[in-house]
Amino acid sequence: MTKTEFEPAIPSRPSYGVLSPGIGSAHLFVADGEGADAVCDLLSAADGLKAASHIIYVPGANGCDKSTALQALGVAQFHRSPSFAAALPRLTKVLADAHMGLQIYTAGTEGLMAQVAAAAQAAGLPYEAVQMEHRGSLARRVQCVHCKGVTENVTLDPFQCSHCGLSLFVRDHFSRRLAAFQGVCIDAEDPGQIPASVERFK
Amino acid sequence: MSVGAPKIPVVVAEVVAVNDLIKRFRFVRRDGGAMPVFSGGAHVVVEMDDHGTRRMNPYSLMSHPADSAGFEISVRRDEAGRGGSLYMHNHVRVGMEMVLSQPVNLFPLDARAKKHLLIAGGIGITPFVAQMAQLQAMGGRFELHYSVRSPALGAYVDRLRDHYGPRVHVYHDEFGEKIDLATLLKSQPLGTHVYVCGPKGMIAWVHATARAMGWPDRAVHSEEFLAPPVGQAFEVQLAASGKSITVQPNQSLLEAIEAAGIEAPYLCRGGACGQCETDVLRCDGIIEHNDHWLTDDQKASNTKIMPCVSRFRGAALILDR
Ligand code: FES
Numbered sequence: 001m002t003k004t005e006f007e008p009a010i011p012s013r014p015s016y017g018v019l020s021p022g023i024g025s026a027h028l029f030v031a032d033g034e035g036a037d038a039v040c041d042l043l044s045a046a047d048g049l050k051a052a053s054h055i056i057y058v059p060g061a062n063g064c065d066k067s068t069a070l071q072a073l074g075v076a077q078f079h080r081s082p083s084f085a086a087a088l089p090r091l092t093k094v095l096a097d098a099h100m101g102l103q104i105y106t107a108g109t110e111g112l113m114a115q116v117a118a119a120a121q122a123a124g125l126p127y128e129a130v131q132m133e134h135r136g137s138l139a140r141r142v143q144c145v146h147c148k149g150v151t152e153n154v155t156l157d158p159f160q161c162s163h164c165g166l167s168l169f170v171r172d173h174f175s176r177r178l179a180a181f182q183g184v185c186i187d188a189e190d191p192g193q194i195p196a197s198v199e200r201f202k
Numbered sequence: 203m204s205v206g207a208p209k210i211p212v213v214v215a216e217v218v219a220v221n222d223l224i225k226r227f228r229f230v231r232r233d234g235g236a237m238p239v240f241s242g243g244a245h246v247v248v249e250m251d252d253h254g255t256r257r258m259n260p261y262s263l264m265s266h267p268a269d270s271a272g273f274e275i276s277v278r279r280d281e282a283g284r285g286g287s288l289y290m291h292n293h294v295r296v297g298m299e300m301v302l303s304q305p306v307n308l309f310p311l312d313a314r315a316k317k318h319l320l321i322a323g324g325i326g327i328t329p330f331v332a333q334m335a336q337l338q339a340m341g342g343r344f345e346l347h348y349s350v351r352s353p354a355l356g357a358y359v360d361r362l363r364d365h366y367g368p369r370v371h372v373y374h375d376e377f378g379e380k381i382d383l384a385t386l387l388k389s390q391p392l393g394t395h396v397y398v399c400g401p402k403g404m405i406a407w408v409h410a411t412a413r414a415m416g417w418p419d420r421a422v423h424s425e426e427f428l429a430p431p432v433g434q435a436f437e438v439q440l441a442a443s444g445k446s447i448t449v450q451p452n453q454s455l456l457e458a459i460e461a462a463g464i465e466a467p468y469l470c471r472g473g474a475c476g477q478c479e480t481d482v483l484r485c486d487g488i489i490e491h492n493d494h495w496l497t498d499d500q501k502a503s504n505t506k507i508m509p510c511v512s513r514f515r516g517a518a519l520i521l522d523r
Contacts (some may be wrong), residue, residue: 024416099391118397124316142331144355146223 004134009172014110016134021046022103027053027127028094030116032084034136035108036070042105043073050075054094056087058112061153062137084112088119095123107133109151111141114179127176138201142170143180150180156197157184167194170201207304209249210237214298215272221356224325226276228265229302233243236270242333243425244308246273247471249301252289254455259286260427260472261310262329262399263305268338273302275297276357278325283429284452306469309399309425311336318344318394320474321381323400324351327358329425330399334366345369347386349400351476352376383411397423420492427472430454431492439520440464441483455509459523466523473511486515 003018010027019042027049036057043050053075059065059082067080070192077108081087095102104114104125113123113132120130149163168183175182189195204332216228231237240263250257260344265274280287292298295376311318318337320330327348337344346366350356350376362370373379387396398408405424412422432452439446440459449458456478459466469477473493482489482505491501493508499505507514 017275022416023414095392099388100390100392100394102392103416121314122312126418128420129418
């Protein structure tokens with residue numbers, strides 16, 4: 001079972017498990033922030049995988065950087081990227097060169113995991129082929145349904161769209177394709193009637 | 203099929219002996235109209251009036267999906283079967299009127315795949331003939347590995363080689379040639395999906411090998427139509443229609459329900475699609491679950507039955523039908 005407690009939500013909201021060693025010819029890990037702990041937990045218990053493992057790591061937006069611990073695992077390849085966007089070309093290349101039998105694991109924030117799953121799907125893998133474990137922040141990656149701009153690390157609800165400036169209510173409705181929750185204008189019916197923001201996602 | 207869509211009245215336009223065991227049949231509409239569009243992997247249920255016994259067997263469509271003038275199927279003669287294939291071989295002639303169901307696809311290509319690896323055994327080649335035509339038209343990447351008993355029994359080998367050249371790999375049992383599955387699966391680019399159609403053992407072999415090599419289950423597709431197994435006669439009470447019926451040894455439960463004049467849902471008649479799922483109200487005995495649909499837990503609980511292929515032994519079976 002997931003180590004993070006989630007509030008009850010609509011059935012379409014993604015849920016997460018605990019990473020476990022898969023059977024395969026190669027192992028690719030993509031993690032951010034505290035997700036590093038999930039990777040360390042798995043690989044410390046599965047020494048045999050290390051020689052065929054590749055870790056791509058992005059330090060958390062909250063400053064959490066566990067690069068040293070990951071590097072100390074002694075995997076075949078370790079790569080640290082300042083952001084997921086910076087890591088994406090590498091991830092895409094790794095997927096393009098890989099063969100069936102590659103196991104994919106992702107851990108950390110929901111936004112990161114969903115973007116890894118989307119990249120794997122774009123490479124032809126089924127959604128279920130990616131193992132996911134939530135660790136760390138519950139801050140959300142949110143798409144404004146009006147201007148389509150994506151705001152990362154949303155903790156407040158409602159929040160102001162960083163692109164068009166509308167006040168958005170953050171729904172549990174999640175798009176796998178966009179790897180983002182959906183934010184809708186909260187004062188469309190009564191312009192100006194905007195409730196006070198609360199910190200819903202820590 | 204019984205879920206609303208009208209059946210297709212056809213006439214047999216062509217019967218071709220492909221080899222000693224396989225005949226190909228082409229059907230066109232009696233009214234000269236166009237056939238419905240289908241996608242590679244689809245099947246139709248062919249209705250036969252075998253001297254008073256109604257037989258309904260599913261066969262994969264193997265004509266070009268873009269050919270709306272007619273549908274083609276290939277039937278392998280099964281001496282030990284319940285008689286459907288023998289009826290097709292011995293009695294169906296050009297000009298005969300028959301009835302087909304609408305096409306239904308339980309074995310479609312996954313359009314998200316980067317590459318399609320097709321593995322066929324014997325008559326299992328038929329859905330792939332249509333799928334390859336479709337992939338060719340779409341510019342899809344594919345490879346066929348086709349295992350046959352001998353050159354004489356290698357149905358459509360020449361035609362497929364002509365069309366698709368080096369993408370077609372043929373293996374002859376007679377010469378001890380065997381698909382090197384482990385090497386094949388290991389060397390596939392990420393995003394490949396594998397499809398298998400053939401004998402039970404081959405399907406299980408591909409699933410087990412792929413799983414052991416780390417292929418996701420959802421990237422492994424198979425189709426196996428089960429012929430309804432024969433067994434001992436048994437009694438069933440149909441609660442909703444207030445009837446008691448006897449299922450004969452060589453009749454399926456679904457056929458017995460239909461023979462009693464009761465409408466029951468179905469699509470594949472081969473334990474694969476789930477359409478015929480029926481609630482069990484009481485079961486004093488053992489249900490012989492022969493389907494690929496119910497989960498092991500559902501089977502063990504004896505609360506559901508798939509009447510197209512499953513049978514019963516015991517004192518009383520009451521169904522919600
Ligand atoms: S009709 Fe398809 S499972 Fe019974």
